[in-house]
Amino acid sequence: MAQYSAQLDGVLVALADQTRRAVIHRLGRGPASVGELAREFPMALPSFMKHVRTLEANDLIRTVKSGRVRTCTLNRERLALLDDWLAEQRRIWEGRTDRLERFVIDSEEDQQ
Template identity: 80%
Template sequence: MAQYSAVLDGVFVALGDPTRRAVIRRLGRGPASVGELARDAPMTLPSFMKHVRVLESNDLIRTEKSGRVRTCVLNRERLALVEDWLAEQRRIWLDRTDRLERFVTTNDQENP
């Protein structure tokens, strides 16, 4: 998983902003135009487009232009990378807490 470090860093930075998380959450329900996504954002369209570009540059979304409408689609495969990393971290911490529990239990039994 170390080879994905730079990719994960970019994804986590992209997901660190509430506006971008809202876009990801909305696209989880299906594709949407930039106009639809920007409607709920409390900013100008050019400012919102910066968020779209961050998500797109980190491969969290893809955009397609048809005429004057740019449609955004969620890249679920990129989110799967994050899910895999989080699952690995969960396993590591569960192992650590299990070892700590065994240590505490063993010491309690040896020193009543």
């Protein structure tokens, strides 16, 4: 459980930044070189590379270097970690709202 929590924390921290979310969004359409990705952002390449390294360190993207070109691909399986957590939260809150709804209905019936 501790490892799962640490992995989830890393994914959430990586996705907390707007630039990194935009990179993930772009890679959802297919692989792209670092240069192609960086062109979309008003920052120097070394600054952009910090974002790439953060995404790579949290296994959200994978990079492969061929000559001078580093190509990034999205690791869709890693996003499943976030999807699983969100589904669990959704179940918890839906259960709570269902209980609240039953409480309200039962209270209304008792008052009649």
